[in-house]
Amino acid sequence: MRQAAVETGVALAGAILSVFGLVHALGFTRDSAYLPTVVMGFLTLLLVVWAVRSALALRHEGGESMRFSPGHVRRFFTLLATSIVMIVAAPRLGFATTFLLFVPLSGMLLGYRRGKWLVVTAIIFSLLIYVIFQVVLDRPLPPEMALRLFTGI
Amino acid sequence: MWDSILSALPLLFSPAVLLAMAGGTTIGVLIGALPGLSATMGIAVLIPLTFTMDPLVALGMMAGIYNGAMYGGAIPAILLRIPGTPAGIATVFDGHPMAKKGQGLEAMKIALTSSAIGGSVSALALLFLSPPLAAMALKFGPVEVFWLAIFGLAAISVLLSDAPIKGLISACLGLVIGMVGIDSMTGNERFTFNVMDLMGGIDILVLLTGLYAIPPALTLAQEAMLLSRNSIGSGGRTRSGIGWRRLVPTWCRASVIGVIVGIIPGTGGNIAAMLSWNEARRVAKDKSRFGKGAPEGVAAAECANNADNAASLIPALTLGIPGSSVSAVILGGLLVHGMLPGPDLFTRSAPVTYGFILAMLVTSIMLFVIGRLGARLFINVMYMPPLLLAPIIIALTTIGVYAINNSLFDVWLMLAFGVMGWGMERLKIPLAPAVLAVILGPVAESNLRRAMLIGRHEVSYLFSSTIAIVMVTIIVLTVLVPVIRRLLTHYRGRPSKLAMASDPERARQRFEP
Incomplete structure (x- = not known):
């Protein structure tokens, strides 16, 4: 176009x-x-x-054109859609728990295929988020569902 | 001044601040090394995380990110021919040919040393030029502050884009966003549309994070650029021996150019690097070496783009007029920590302010050490898959913005600004004027109102002082710059150096071998 x-x-x-x-x-x-x-x-x-x-x-003939390949458009809307779902889910599930699902799911839907790295990155990132925001900065964030499932608290 | 510097030193060398500076510098280099991410984006993501930190810890980290990212941009510029940040464009010209000749590691060493020197000179300029300028700002009344704010807006709107109309549209958008909420002088609601969450106005952090952090994430995911180990290589092993002494005149010239360009609002590291590279080529005995792997070319570009860093904060810290997007973001960081830019910064908050200025100096030196120790790590970071990085950036900004006011509305707003910013980038509408307008709009409005009250609503009062007339003249000249540029291009038949410096693509086409 x-x-x-x-x-x-x-x-x-x-x-x-x-x-x-x-x-x-x-x-x-x-x-x-x-x-x-x-x-x-x-x-x-x-x-x-x-x-x-x-x-x-x-x-005038010529001039600049905006080119979006189908892959570009698909990945753009995929990330946008998963981000919207993440924002809706975060207050209910807790941020770290949501990121535990959001990072690998988005990565996979965007086309990243190394499953091991998806899982490892998601776990490390979610743990870091929990430690920084809940432990170090002590921000009042929604309770984490993952923590409730694992510890029963 | 010296008393303030001495009182800042113990704060600066406390373990927490030292750790923050080292961490910030490392993060900065990593961010800069990733094509598509910039210092502005790094600091925008970081500010919400520093909300509860001690001001100097947060500012030390920002200083590290700023200096680190500017050097980090040189790594992919040299090894991949892709500038990691816009300021890395001139580094490509000689850095990549050096890498192709097997001198990639040498080019990186030159870039690192030049960056550290440029950054240090710039920090010293900030240290010694800011206090007198801040003292001068004390003489400014509402009229002068109003025109100063207008000058800041006009300069960045007109100079930043090839199409000034787009810069001005961006500035107007920012002014409208800045007006949302309850008018502090009359108590009336403006552009709130009865939405309770908008009554208090739009948090500058929400806007900054949305405009600067979300679009790079969307672009990373969209373009899904994957690099293979073959495309990067190890940087080469050929050692021809760097003639360091030969680079000293280049560093001197580049530092001066970087500092001067940094002080001028609306310019930036890319312009400083381009002008400096061009100057190094102009004074060289053998001009034909440039563009084919001349070490002076790398030194000129990298020294100048780092010499621009702290210097660009001079108008921001002293007058409250940020001259670039990254200084606007740092200004946002200062505001978050309750520090109001202007003369007060050098009196009431002197220890923290001088601490921050010294942090710019210390992180420039730290950059040299960290860059040497972590060279291989920084090369490896380029393998980081963008498809994984994009959701991580979105997640980090989401929790960061939520944590500011525990407001989900802010998160939605950030996402909306992010999509808007992405669209603006596609339409080549610069983002910086919008951000600046949000900061400067309320300053201009409140001072205009004060001036009108003092002048009994006589418009002529706005032109009653010499400083005001000088400023109006500068504003008119600034607005005329695009016209002059066009005329020069028309008569010469080729674009001016400044026009090329502000348009990297055009510069690359002309200069690259």
Whole structure:
């Protein structure tokens, strides 16, 4: 896909959002509205200029293109999806326990095939996280399910 | 000043701080050696972890990471022709040809020594230039501080990108993010959309971690670059003998260039290294050696990019104006530990501030020792599989951000900023102006309001002092830089050195053999 086409789309979408932001900022009280109004107005203007320039660049042949191979796209969304699942699970299972599952699972889904290293890395990393955050820094984090399973506490 | 330095020394040489500096330097070299990861990312990931630490322990670690990563970037630049950090681009020109000739280990030794020298000179510049500049900042009133903040924003927005419009869009985005929450002067809500978690504003750490730690992780996973042992090699064993004395003039020139470039907001290690490499080539008797494995080329590039390090903190520490993304992140680290940049840093928090400045010096020296002892380990780190590294970075940032306020909302916000940052990088929109705007926006707004109150809402009051007029002139000139650049390119038929320095790809195409 051509870079200019993506930029035109992003700039136009951004400009529309920015106009909404400008209207929202105009609703603030006088002293609080001054800077937001100026900034949102300027941002809208910049985005419109960017959109016009990108659209003009579309008329010329050649130019830069954005290439994403299917593998790139798959790995990007895989990591994003597993990260979202990890964030949802962490408060329920505990961070170290979640990482014990998240690191090898993500690595495997992304295409890393050395099973032994996946497991060893996940165990060492989770242990380090537990020691640093719970023992050394003493941060109040959610209870660890793995610890409950192994120790019954 | 000397009293403050003396009072900082016992703190600096306490076991915890020494350990933090050594650990930070080692981590920094490892981060720099991994292509795709940078000092900014390393410090951004680390800040949440240092939240509960003693300020000097945390700052010592940051100093180590900063100096270490800048050298670490030279390792893949020399051995693989892939700069580990953007500042390593000029190291490729002569470092990799040296490796191809079997002089990889020698090139690494030159890079290490040059980095240590550049870093030390830079730290001394920070030590001696900061206090007078901070004293000068005491004369600044709300008008001058307002224009200073605008200058910082304009410089980084315009100079950092080839397309200034994108830099300005990034700055505006940052200003909007900085305005989210309750207005501290009027108590009114701005851009909160009745979301309770947004009332207190967006934590700078959440933004920093999201923008600087998540995009490299996503890119690592996406590109899944795997290196084989054959592609790296051992660095070669040919020993032609390094003429160290021959490199002294190069180090002197490179250190001066690095320090000057570092002080100018909106520039960075890559520009310092490019200019220094170019200067070394210009003064050389035999210019044809450059680009084919000249030791001076490696020394010039590495010395300058490390000489930029501490110098780039001068405007950040004294005036509160970070000139680069990494100094913005370090500024975030200072804020987390309750240290407000500006003259107060050199009076109220003097022991910790001087301790941090000395830590920049000590870690530069430590870098030399650690680099020599751990050379083989640092080469081996390049085998680290990115597909495993990417989820680890995400996990580390997640728990780090959660631990700041025990807020899951912050974690979601960080992920959202991360995806936004990844998109911005793809669209070549620089991230640094957004981060700077979040820091400088509130400074500019509060001082503008104060100035308007003092000036009874007369706009002319903003131009009432000589310093203000000088600053406005500098801002106008800074904004005109892209126009001047374009005109120069048009008349010369080729891009200027500065334009090439800020665009590594263009520089590589022109200079690489």
